[in-house]
Amino acid sequence: MLTGDDTISAIATAIGEGGIGIVRVSGSKAVAIADKLFIGRTGKRVADIMSHQVVFGDIVDPASDETVDEAILIIMRAPRSYTREDVVEIHCHGGPVPLKKILDLTLMLGARLAEPGEFTKRAFLNGRLDLAQAEAVIDIIRSKTDASLKTAVGNLSGRLSAEIKHLRHDILRMIAQLEAAIDFPEEDIEEAAATDVAELIIKAKAEIDKLLATAQTGRILREGLATVIIGKPNVGKSSLLNALLREKRAIVTDIPGTTRDIIEEYVNIRGIPLKIIDTAGIRETADVVEKIGVERAKELVSQADLILLLLDASMPLSPEDRGVLELLSGRQAIILVNKSDLPPLLDFEELDEIIGSRLVVRISVTQGEGLSELEQTIVDMVYSGQVSQGEAAFVNNVRHADALRHTNQRLEDALATIEAGMPPDCIVVDLRSAWEKLGEITGDTVGEDIIDQIFTQFCIGK
Ligand SMILES: Nc1nc2c(ncn2[C@@H]2O[C@H](COP(=O)(O)OP(=O)(O)OP(=O)(O)O)[C@@H](O)[C@H]2O)c(=O)[nH]1
Ligand SMILES: [Mg+2]
Secondary structure: OOOOOOOEEEEOOOOOOEEEEEEEEEOOOHHHHHHHHEEEOOOOOHHHOOOOEEEEEEEEEOOOOEEEEEEEEEEEOOOOOOOOOOEEEEEEEEOHHHHHHHHHHHHHOOOEEOOOOHHHHHHHHOOOOOHHHHHHHHHHHHOOOHHHHHHHHHHHOOHHHHHHHHHHHHHHHHHHHHHHHHOOOOHHHHHHHHHHHHHHHHHHHHHHHHHHOOHHHHHHHHHOEEEEEEOOOOOOHHHHHHHHHOOOOOOOOOOOOOOOOOEEEEEEEOOEEEEEEEOOOOOOOOOHHHHHHHHHHHHHHHHOOEEEEEEEOOOOOOHHHHHHHHOOOOOOEEEEEEOOOOOOOOOHHHHHHHHOOOEEEEOEOOOOEOHHHHHHHHHHHHHOOOOOOOOOOOOOOHHHHHHHHHHHHHHHHHHHHHHOOOOHHHHHHHHHHHHHHHHHHHOOOOOHHHHHHHHOOOOOOO
């Protein structure tokens, strides 16, 4: 595939003040553009600089001959570059003004402003990366913990892609086997081929199931475990958020109804990113602002991966507590009995009757007790025996998981076709469609709309 011959340019570093900033230019005119705005201290022309060499010099506005900034220039000639096109990187001082001026110069000299993700899109279209690898690039940039980084880096290096390629290869071999059998008119040869293929399909399905088993953990590592803290007013929800964050983020007072809005923060719990939300205490209330907060809290509960429900050990269960406990039905939750440093008044037997086999952890946020047990409980829940801790998940992306599930469905169709004693060409139709579904992951068989959708999630300059 060709990417067109226009040359793109963008500021590749984050906007703001920094030690250095980088303007990146990619395309057939990249070197010519750099030649017009860069004067090397040795006087060497940009066009004469060897690929992958670093030169020091000045960025000079050709219209006014004014020096914009000192800079270092790196030229990476096609195909040995990120996009596989000619790429020039201009490393200048990391301020918004010099960066913007240098970017403007490149645009004036014939480059076009890059769209979000366009460098990586070109890398994909030019075969430098497959689609799963390109998606891993954004996952690396966005990774929230070491564990999420590890999965993303694994996928950039082609870990998932290798599995997918291997599965697609297996399916192609099955197709070939069936097609060879079609050429023989004897019934029993067709039947034998179908029996062979059925066995291979079962094997392939098992491999896909293995990949899918990592999907839930992978998604959590990538997006964060959506966690809400709920409980009646004053049980210590905001105190818990602060303790997990190890900073005083939310306001804590002894006045019930302190938190009125929703507070959302990322917390790193032993490598698992938690997108943790502190809510307004849930109770019947006449206060309009608080009421909205309570409604929102209920809504959040319905969307959460994990609910941390707080109770107060120093008080008997109240109707408010029972109301909050009712929200849990069918949801993954840990019940935290807080304030266990105070004289206990909570009736645990009564609680057990209501909650059955749900996990209960006794904590005291102010004393820092039970928090490490809570962290371990969360870790165990997330990994839940499917992926051993420390081993990175393969599938961390909903798109990939969906494609794998669909592939499995098509493989099941193929099995049903075999079961029904249909001729080999019917089995081949199902297998082809499974093969195509798998190809969506690596981008071998994917529509332009999906490609565009993926790359618009990137930042400009990536
Ligand atoms: N003794 C004791 N007090 C605690 C503990 N945890 C929190 N508190 C106190 O309980 C009070 C309420 O704490 P918050 O964290 O504001 O409670 P909240 O659930 O966020 O309250 P609302 O925002 O009003 O719903 C504060 O005075 C905290 O210091 C604990 O483990 N032991
Ligand atoms: Mg609060």
